Each structure stands twice: as structure tokens, then as C-alpha cells.
Amino acid sequence: MKLPEIALKNRMFVLTVVALAVFVGFRSFKTMPRAEDPFLSTPNYAVVVVLPGMSPEDMEELVADPIEEAMDELDDITEIRTEISNGLAIINVEASFGIDYDDKYDDIVGEVNQLRQTLPSGIVMLDVTQFKPEDMVVVRQYALVSEGASYAQLYDEAERFEDLLNQSELVKKVEIEASPEERVRISLDFRKMANLGVNLSQVAGVLSGNNVNIPGGEIKSGTMSFNVKSSGKYGSLDEIRNTAIGAHEGKIVYLRHIAEVGHAYEDQRWIARYGAKKSIFVTVTQKKGGNIMTLAGDLDKKEANFSEKLPVSISLETAFDQAPAVKGRLDEFVVNLVQGIVLVGVIILVFLGWRPALVVMVVIPLSILLAITVLNFSGYALQQISIASLVIALGLLVDNGIVVIENIVRFRRDGYTLAEAAAKGTGEVGYSIISSTLTTVLAFAPLAFMASGPGVFLRSMPLTVIYVLTASLILALTFTPIMARKILKQKGEIKTPVVSRHLEKLIEKFYAPALRFALRKGWVVLGSGIITLLGALSLFPSIGVSFFPTADKPMLLISADHPYTRNILHTDSTMRFIGSVLDTMDYVDSYVTNAGHGNPQVYYNRQPEEYKSYHGEALVNFKEWDPDKFYATLANLRKTFADYPDAKITFSELKNGAPFEAPIEVMIMGKDLEVLRKISFDIEKIVDESEGTLDVANPLANAKTDIKVNINRDKAALLNVSLLDIDKTVRAGLGGLRIDDVSMDVDNEEYPLIIRMPFDGKNTVEDFGKMYVTNRMGRHIPLSQLAVVEFEQDYAQINHYNTERNTAVTANVTNPDKTKAITEAIIPKLDAYDWPDGYRYRMGGEYESQTESFGDLGTLLFVAMVLIFAVLVLQFRSVSQPLIIFSAIPLAVSGSFVALYLTNWSFSFFAFIGFISLVGIVVNNSIILVDYTNQLMESGMAKTNAITTAAHRRFTPIVLTTLTTILGLLPLTLSGTSLWSPLGWTLIGGMISSTLLTLLVVPILYQWFTKGRKDLAEA
Known part of the structure; x- marks a missing residue:
């Protein structure tokens, strides 16, 4: 391995490059956009047509059908869902991932424009929108509130405020909503x-x-015109x-x-209130690439300036503000990152001493700054996914530095000069850390190419980890030996830290005898490992499977759906009653109600209902995120409104991940609406009687x-x-x-x-x-x-799925972690139903999304394992040794499942992500062990001696890298967030079990499947 020697000879050049990278990294960190969630761009589009007074059947025949046919003829269209009601048709179009989304939008707009002249007259709205949360999700929702002012006065003030807000360079657009035209x-x-x-x-x-x-025209007269x-x-x-x-x-x-x-x-189609008072909304969206914290400060100044000049009868209130949540979430992750760095630093200090620890610790901020620089140039922001990814990568990025510095120290103890120890110590482990880093990168890389909504949502995670690990590898091979040469002692005996000396004694007292027993009685140890694995797998049904967790936000959406004949004034009356209940709750900070329309979009995967006179929605802001208070309040509200007459009142927490219709959705396909209606009653009864369901809804239940x-x-x-x-x-x-x-x-x-x-x-x-x-x-x-x-x-409502008539029976669930189990209990009942000819069902909702996404993850896991195996075959020029290394993977499964079971987390989408990541992480210890054993055998050592010597010498770096990875993850894991804790426990549990068993199982398998090397060594 010549790279460390080249770096040592060109120290000034390497240090200059690192210094420049640090400067650029700091600049990137200061200027990078801040957001709560990734800026998603997905191939989802909506054609919205409003034609007041037209019946659903006429809307279907004259509006929806021709638009659907035109959409269906376009290339790369994968799904068309249409919802048709009185005077309203919403055609949702989904295209394939990986295409040019903007070009497809242009195609859809072109088709709709061609149809305009053939559509009925009287259309008051015909909009084509592309689902871009950065265009649609508001960062702040204001309410202009007044008891006595007219809508004209409110609108005039809103226009003045709009002009003021648009002066900010970070504002993408300002919209005035809920104001009658x-x-x-x-x-x-x-x-x-x-x-x-x-x-x-x-x-x-x-x-x-x-x-x-x-x-x-123009008239000329003399020299004048x-x-x-x-x-x-x-x-x-x-x-x-x-x-x-x-x-x-x-x-x-x-x-x-x-x-x-x-x-x-106009006839009022949207009645908005802040508390009990009449209001209209002014919503602000942020330009992509902007910093939400900077924008928030700018908005605060303009808000103060505007409020000073408002008439006494009108007030300006903030109905929703994203910035505090973003700041709180990012601050929390930064604290987790700092805590992780401190814990990692303490472990390295205890095991290696302060000088080696200093060398390794310097690499942490350098790797993070380099990764942030590349992430910035890649067009990503600092948000919860990317910052949490830095925390995940924290324990991994120090592994390379630990292995290098520990080996340099070992060579120094063997009598080499510091320059020789730096070159030889780094060179000896160079190929193994390249290989181990590459395997980890290959485990994360397929996630970056996941072509689905969830894949787009978490894409910054694998990229962040890859950037960090790549930076740490480069620094470990170039910067670390330079630092070691400067910081480690030039003369005198290298003292072994007290903890390391005690660890050596533990190795001699416990690990060495255990290893000798394992090499003699391999089947006993291996059998114990298999029994442990089977026991862990038996826990899986108790663990359960879930999809994306809730967002853990102090916000709640309350929807009220009335019979379709109810007008907007009746809906407003219901929303005012809901508000009167909210007014009695101390935990409620503020709320807004909407009659005839959903609340403006305040979360990336929650699109508001369009104009429906019978639909109302309240956005409730609580004072803080307190899970006990939140769920107690939710239970109280469910009980209070359970028997509310004339409306079905439902409650929705904000949830991470790609949007879907409902946790449970049974789509019923067929032509005749009356037959569909009859079937839907039967299916509604089946779903309602199934254990774990609530809020069962059937659009055809009410005529x-x-x-x-x-x-x-x-x-x-x-x-x-x-x-x-x-x-x-x-x-x-x-x-x-x-x-x-x-x-x-x-x-x-x-x-x-x-x-x-x-x-x-x-x-x-x-x-x-x-x-x-x-x-x-x-x-x-x-x-x-x-x-x-x-x-x-x-x-009242007609639905289409891919141009075919359908209806959907939907339901919420009492326990989101049991959605898959509840759905799978319903499916046999649906299969046993006597379906008329030409009618069938299809499961949608979370079950469909989860099945598709988990199927994609399964494919990515397979791809990652194939890529890792191929790299190992190239490195070791063997098939048996990569298989030995792969033994760490089933050993990791045991710990992951046990950890999830003990901590009461389900196997969620992010837990699956953690498991895929684990595949690349746990093989690293095996690679280090097998590679060093090979080096000892190639130097002439007999196989058994080589195995025991390698296991003894690599025990400390293996344990140390495992500890740093676990401790780096611990603050994020213990935060108790439903998004990251399952991922953290999956990694921690897998790391513990694989490390403990790898130190015994890998030597056993190495002894069994490397006979040719033994014969050669003993010849």
C-alpha cells in the first residue's frame, strides 16, 4: 500500500488540501439550506376541474372520462385515480420514477389544453398541478382575523401584506386563501x-x-402620427x-x-376561522435552496411592520409556523451528534490514550465538513434525514482511523521509528480498510437508487453516509499517518492505557480459552449460534411490521364529513362546535377551522381536500410535544365526538413517508354503480367487524x-x-x-x-x-x-382507478404497528366473498405501499449482498472466504430482532433500512480478522497459530470500532423518536450479537474451509 508513503512525503500538499477543504466545508455549512424534511420531487400530478352545479354522472361523462383517456395515452403513466363529486373532478396522475418530471408535466398540460374547447362551458377552475412540496407546503400560514370587517377589507389588507412578503428574496410565492372572489x-x-x-x-x-x-390602427397627419x-x-x-x-x-x-x-x-365555497373568528389565510412558501431560519427572521420583521398599520378591527395571527419545529428538530440532532462525538472520544481516549485519541478525533469534524460540502453541491439541505445520517455515520467514520492508529501504535511498540510505524502501520491495514469501507458503501449505495416515494424521501441518507465514509477513508490513508507522525511520541516507550492493559488480561483470561474451545468443539459453538438465530426469528411475529411512523409533532388534523346534501353553512356550524370543545382544553395552543375545503398544505405528504361543501377540517396546534398529553387528548376527543350526529369526525396525526389513501383501503372494481354500492355495504361490514379497525368509511354508503x-x-x-x-x-x-x-x-x-x-x-x-x-x-x-x-x-361520489369505475372502503387502525396484521386478517374474508362476475377487489392503502416498498428493500438487500460478495471475491481471490465473512450477517439478525423485541419497537421501514445498512457494517470485523489471518499465514505461520494470533491482535480494534459505532448511535437511538429509534436498535443489536459471535464463529469457519493454506504453511 503506497498511498500512505506518498502522503507522508508530500505532507505540505496534503495539509494544504485538507485546510482548503475545511474552509469550503465551513462555508457550505453556513450557506446550506435548512428544512425539516427533504425537498421531494415526485412524478405525481393532479388535474382539478370545478364546474358548480353539475352532477357526478355528468362530471364523469363530460369531464373526467375525456381527461382520463388523454392521460392514459401518455407514456410512463403508471396510475390514474379519479374522484368525482358534485361539480368537482380531481384526476390524480402518477408517472414512473426516474423520468423527467417537468417534461411529463408539460405533456399533461398540453393534453388538457387540447381538451379545453371540448369540455362543458361554465368551468370556473381547470388547474394542472405537479406535486412539489417545495411549491405547495407552506412554511408559515397567517390568518387575518376580524369579527366585523368585510371580506373586501380583509382582502385589501391581505394584498398589502402579500406585496410586503413578496419583497423577501427567499419567498417563492404568497397566496391569499379562503377569501370569496x-x-x-x-x-x-x-x-x-x-x-x-x-x-x-x-x-x-x-x-x-x-x-x-x-x-x-394609426393615422399620419403631416409629421405627426x-x-x-x-x-x-x-x-x-x-x-x-x-x-x-x-x-x-x-x-x-x-x-x-x-x-x-x-x-x-361568489357563492362562498370555503369558510375559514381562526378560533371562532372569521378570517382569511395568507400562506408563504419558501424558495428551494433557501434557509428557513433566515426566512423566518425576515418574515418576523415584515409581520411586525405590517401589524403596526392594521386597522384596530383586524388582527394578524400565525396559524402555523414551520420554523420553530425545524429549529427544534435540527438542534436535537446536532445535540445527538455532539453527544455521539463525546462518547466516541471518551472510548478512544480510554482505550488508546490521549495522543492517539486526538489523531482520531480530528478526523471526525474533517470528515463531516467534507461530506457536508459534497452534500451541498449535490443539491441537498440540512434536514432531519441528512443530519441523522451524520449521526449514523459517526461511529462508522472513526473505524478506519481507529484501525490505522492502533496499528501504527503497535508497530511503534515493536521498535519502529515513528515515520516507519506511520507508513508501515497504515500500509498493512490499507487494503482491509478500503475493502471494509467499500462493503459499507455498497450496503448503502442501492438505497440511493430506490425508485419510489420512500426512496426519494430518504435518498439523502445513503448519500450522506457514503460521502462521510469516503472522506474518512481518504483521511485515514493520508491525513492520519501525517497527524500520527506529529502527535505521537517520538521517543521513549509507548505506554499502554490502563483499560487496554485490563482488556489484554480479559483476552488472556476469557477470550483465549473460549477461542481454543471453539476451535476444538466448533459444532457446539456453531450449533449454539444457529439455535440463537432460530430463537430470534421466532420473536418476529411478536415484533410486528409497520411502515412509516408518525411525525411526533404537536399538531392534529380533525376532519368532519357530513352527508353529501349538507351545505357549507351546516359544515361551518359543525366546525364551530369542534372549536368550542377545543377552547376548553388547556393543552391546545391555537386552532383554525375550514369549512368546504381542507386546511392549506402544511406537511409534505398531506394534501388538502378540494372544494366540498360537506367537508370540514381543523388544524390544531398543541403547546408542546408531550406523547402522554397528546394521546390522552386524542382519546378524549375521539370519545367526545364518537356519537356526533350528522357527521363522521376523524382524527389524523401527521405521518412520515409517502402519502397513501388510508391505513386500510379495499378498492372494489366494476362497472355498475348500483352493484358496486351493494358490494361496498358488504365489504364495509367485513372491515368494520374486523378487530383493530375504526373510522370505517364508504363513499357509496350515503346517497x-x-x-x-x-x-x-x-x-x-x-x-x-x-x-x-x-x-x-x-x-x-x-x-x-x-x-x-x-x-x-x-x-x-x-x-x-x-x-x-x-x-x-x-x-x-x-x-x-x-x-x-x-x-x-x-x-x-x-x-x-x-x-x-x-x-x-x-x-354523491364516483371514483375511478385507471379509468375503471371503483369505490373504496377505507379504515383507520387502533394500532398503526399492526396495520399489516389487521389487513392480512381481512384478506381471507374478502377472498371468501361471493364476487359477481366482472367485479373484484384490490388492496390499496398502507398495505399496498408497504408491500411495494418492502419488496423494493428486499431487492436492494439482495443487490447489496451480491455487490459486497463480488468485492470480497476480488479481494480474497476466493469464494469460501467471502462466505466465511458473510457468516456475520445471520449472526447480526439475532441481535437486531432481540433488540427490537426488548425495546418494543416494530420492524418498520426504517428498521429495514437499518438492517440493510447492517449488512455492510457487520462484515467489516470479519474482513479485518480474515485479512490479517491471511497475512500471517502468507508470512509462514501455521493456520491455527495464525487464527489465534490474528484474533488476539485484532480483538481490541474490533471491540473498539464496535463500541464507537454503538456509542455514536446511542443518543439518536435513545431519543425515542419513532423514525430513528427502530433503525438505531436494529444496528446496535446486530452489532453486539455479530461482534460477540464473529470472534468465535469466523475462526471456526476459517479453520474448516482453508485447509489448503494449512498444508502450505506446514509443508
């Missing part, structure tokens, strides 16, 4: 129109035609009122003769009562009235028909120009009697002569 409403009197011979199409055509601004202006667009309400619509009996009919014109609000305009088609034909004219009349009369946008000179704001019948408070059935339609001869006919108004039950 102000519009110019033309309230038509259909009876006056009939008397004056004016029809609806005539009014719409004149208004649209008059609201244009076509340049008249003049632009010619035509009549221009509307600029005031009086201009609209004085529009000439037509003539009747020789007199001009102006719009003011048949309609009232004025400012009005929706609609008012149907039953047109007499024969009569309409006889009177020469087209069905389209009837539909447009009903639409314009009740829902309003958007003609154009008009700009008022007084405030230079644009408003939608809407025509509809006079409206005050709410529509009634009697309003149908006020409508007239015009036939082809210009005759005005009362709508009541052509149609009968009837009440009709209809389906």
Missing part, C-alpha cells in the same frame, strides 16, 4: 326580459362583444348598466331595465338527493326550444354564467362578469318558476311549461 354580478329579471323581448343569449352576446379593446382608440372595454359599473341590449316597441332596452348590476361575492329538471323533450321540440338553451338558462339562473372579465377604472382590478337571476341569501325551488327560455322564433316560454322539478337520489 369578488365579482361583477348582473342579476337578470327573466320576466322583464320576456316582456321586453330580450333573451339570455342576446344579453350574453352583447356584453361579451362590448367588452373588447381592439386597436383602431396618432393611435386610434375604439370604444374600449368596460371601465365602470355605470358603463355596464347603460349597455344597450336591444329595442322594444321603438325604445332602446338598456341592461339596467332588465337587471341589477353591482359588486358581489345524495338532487333536484332534477325533468325536461319534456317532446314539448320542447314542438315549441322549438333547444335542450342546450334550457340547460344554459338553468345554469345562468342558479349557478351563474361567466361572460368575461372586466377591469374597473376606480381600482384597476379585474373582476369576473357573471350573469344570473336575482339572488339574496339562498336559492329555493320556487326560483325555477321565475325562469324563461326563448325558442327559435324569439318567443319567451316559462321554464315551468317545459320541465318539472323533481327530487332524485343520486350518487
